Amino acid sequence: MSTSAPTHRVRVLAAPGDRHDEILTPAALDFVGRLAAAFSGRRRELMKERRRQAIRLAAGAPLDFPLATAAVRADPSWRVAAPAPGLGDRRVEITGPPDRRRAVNALTSGAHVWMADFEDATSPTWDNIVGGQLTLLDAVERRLDFTTEEGKEYRLATIMVRPRGWHLTEEHLEFDGGAVPASLVDFGLYFFHCARRQIDAGYGPYFYLPKLENRYEARLWNDVFVLAQQLLGIPRGTVRATVLIETITAAVEMEEILHALREHSAGLNAGRWDYLFSLIKTFGHRADVLLPDRAAVTMTAPFLRAYTELLVRTCHRRGAHAIGGMAAHVPGQDRAAHEAALAVVRVDKEREAEDGFDGSWVAHPGLVPVCREAFDGVLGDRPHQIERTRGDTEVDAADLLPVRHVGGPPTEEGVRTNIAVTLRYFDAWLRGSGAVALYGLMEDAATAEIARVQIWQWLRHRVVDRETVLRLLDDELAALGAEYPWAAVDEVRSLFERNALEPELPLFFTPDAYTRHLVRHAEAA
Structure with missing residues (x-):
C-alpha cells in the first residue's frame, strides 16, 4: 500500500501522549480511514437493523432459526478454514486488558492463548486505547520483559485481540465529519502495525469479535478482513477470528455466522455473561423470562445447557473450535475461600471439557492450572476434540429461552x-x-x-x-x-x-x- 499521500484523512482530536506517534502514524491513520470509508455506511445501517429487530422482538415476534438460511444449515459439505498456526491447541485462554503488567502476566501464565480485550475489560480512555496498541506492538516485538530472574524465557501465549463492538465509536478520531467506528480503530491499528510482524513470527493476526447479533454483522467483518489483507498485500485467509456468541439473536444464527466467516473463522465462544445480559435486554419486558439473583443462574440451567450444547454441535459439525465461557474467580488470601473458588472452577471446566468444548477462558493466571488439568483429563495429547460432533444434541429455539424455573425470586x-x-x-x-x-x-x-x-x-x-x-x-x-x-x-x-x-x-x-x-x-x- 502506498503511504506517501494519504487519501482518507483521519484527524486526531485528542492531545498527544507518550509514544502515541508510534501508533498514530500518517500511514496507520490512512489505513484506518480507508476502512472507515469502505464500511462506516454499512455499519450504520446494521445498527439501525439492530434497533428494528429489538422492536420486533419486544412486540412479540417469535425467536427462531432463520427460514431464509435453512439451506446453509442443511448443507453438510461446507467447513471453516483449518486452524491457523498457534491456534490448534486452545485448551486454556486467558483474557484481560492490554496494559503492560497484565500482558506480561497473561502471556507468561502458561495459557495457550491471550485475548487482549479492548471491549469489556478496557475503560476506553484515549490513553488506554493507544497504550493498549503500544503494549501489543511491544509484545510482538518482544520488547516486554519475558524472562525470569534466573534468565529463563517463558513460553508465550498466542495473541488474539478483541476490538470494541460495532455499536461503539472512537470520538478521539474524526473521519468525514464524524467519529470513527471503534471496531475499525482497534482492528485497524493492530492489523496495520502487527499483522506482518505476527506472520513473520510464525503466527498471524487473530481476533475475537464481540457483540455480533446476526450473520450480516459477521459478513461485514469478513469484508473488513478481505480489504485489510488486500491493502497490506497479505494473503486472503490469513486472518482468523473467533466470534463470541453472546447475544440471543446470534445464538439462532451460529451456523450462518460461521458460514459468513468460514475462510477466516477460528470458531465460536460461549460468552456466557453477555449472553445473560442479552437475554434480559431483549426479553426483559416478558414476565416469563425473569431471572433470579445472578449467582443463582449457573451454566447447568436448562436454557444455558441448550445454548452451550448447540454451540459445540454447530462448531464441530463445521470443523471449528468451540471455546467455553469465562471463569471469573480471583484467587484470594483466605485459603478456605481460595480452595472453594478453585473447586467451583474445576467443576465448571470439567463439565465444559466433557460436553465437548475444545478449551475455555479464565480471567486470572492462578486459574490456568485448574483449567488445563480439566481439559487435559479429556483431551490427553490431542489438541482438541473437533471430531466429536455431538450428533446426539437437538436444540430448538424455544430451548434457548429461560421460561422454565431457574431459581427463586431475587433476595x-x-x-x-x-x-x-x-x-x-x-x-x-x-x-x-x-x-x-x-x-x-x-x-x-x-x-x-x-x-x-x-x-x-x-x-x-x-x-x-x-x-x-x-x-x-x-x-x-x-x-x-x-x-x-x-x-x-x-x-x-x-x-x-x-x-x-x-x-x-x-x-x-x-x-x-x-x-x-x-x-x-x-x-x-
Missing part, C-alpha cells in the same frame, strides 16, 4: 450485591479501569451490565420495590465514598440512575458514559 442480598458491584465498577471504569476484582470475582463491563439490567428488570416486574432499591443505593454509595474517598460518587449515582432506574432501558451503559465522561478532545484538555 435483598442479591439486589444489594448487584447495586454494589455496579457502583464500584462504574467508579473504576470512570477512573480508567475496565477489569476490577470485586468480592472474589473479576468484574468487567459484561458483568456490570448484567447487574444493572437485573435491577431494571426486577423493578419493571415489581418483584423488588423501588423504595428498597433506593435505600440500598444510598447505603452502597455511602460505603463507596467511605472506602474510596476519591470516588466520583455523584457521577456514579447519576450513571446508575440513568442506566438502571429509568422506565426505558439503555441497551448499553458504555456509549453514554463514554461520551459524557471519557472523551477528552485536545481543546478541552
